[in-house]
Amino acid sequence: MGGKIVIDRELCKGCHLCITVCPFHLLQVSNEINSKGYHPAKFVDPEGKCTGCTLCALMCPEIAIEVYKEKS
Numbered sequence: 001m002g003g004k005i006v007i008d009r010e011l012c013k014g015c016h017l018c019i020t021v022c023p024f025h026l027l028q029v030s031n032e033i034n035s036k037g038y039h040p041a042k043f044v045d046p047e048g049k050c051t052g053c054t055l056c057a058l059m060c061p062e063i064a065i066e067v068y069k070e071k072s
């Protein structure tokens with residue numbers, strides 16, 4: 001079952017904890033800088049590997065990640 005995430009780039013504080021936990025390495029550091037001056041995480045999943053496991057969202061201290069799962 002596929003999933004996807006949406007990162008609120010303005011809530012993100014650039015701690016990059018989410019990047020360390022994704023089993024498929026689908027999160028990267030963005031080159032952009034948000035209004036708080038942080039490089040937010042970004043979701044890069046060209047092959048649709050995200051399972052919607054929610055690990056990244058559970059790890060995020062800012063609750064900046066929403067996870068969506070496809071209906072089975």
Ligand code: SF4
Binds near residue numbers: 011015017018040063
């Ligand atoms: S864990 Fe949350 S605050 Fe930290 S980089 Fe990821 S989205 Fe941003």
Ligand code: SF4
Binds near residue numbers: 004050053054
């Ligand atoms: S929900 Fe799971 S698979 Fe998808 S980006 Fe987050 S940690 Fe990776």
